[in-house]
Amino acid sequence: MxxxxxxxxxxxxxxxxxxxxxxxxxxxxxxxxxPTAAQRRRDFLLRSVYLKDKKRFLFETLRAQLKEDGSYEEDPDNPFYQGMTVDEMQLEYAKYVGDDDERAAAILEAKRAAKEYIRDLVDRLAFYNEWEEE
Incomplete structure (x- = not known):
């Protein structure tokens, strides 16, 4: 048992x-x-930690937008640039800047979009958590 x-x-x-x-x-x-990756993600994001730590965690680990069903699973239909994390996109951008500026610009734009998504997600979670505590 x-x-x-x-x-x-x-x-x-x-x-x-x-x-x-x-x-x-x-x-x-x-x-x-x-625990699954989604369970670890949920546990970390719902813990009482600093917002900057939540963002850093997602920049390092998240490769796609999350499903809207509250499962904290990554949505394979909405990946970030080539399924990379924000940190991986930064490294990929550095490879091409100066050599292939068109590709570097595409990577940089995808990185900006991913960071914006993550910031919005963390802000929504913070708002939801504050609302739950009241």
Whole structure:
């Protein structure tokens, strides 16, 4: 059975239920032990951290717009430039600036659009979180 220890918060698999534990579902155990990228993203974004940290996290990890269903999954139909993160686009831009200015300009524009999307997303989450707390 899958259990969570009350004092330590650890999840374990055991044949018996200790006094200081509760049985949990397979889904809860799986989420705690190996969360998906969307679950990690959701947990980080909904934690009480600075907005700049949320933006930095998304600049480093997000490769597409998020689905509108609240799942925090990336939408494969709305990727950023060639499925790159903002940070990867910056490196790609640096490769072409001065050599292929047309391509560099396209990458720079895509990076600006991705950053704008992320800033808007973080602002909407901040507004929603403030509204929820009231």
């Amino acid at each position: 899958f259990i969570k220890m009350n004092k330590s918060g650890l999840y374990v698999v055991s044949d018996y239920l200790p006094d200081d534990a509760v049985e949990v579902s397979v889904e809860e155990y799986g989420r705690a032990m190996k």
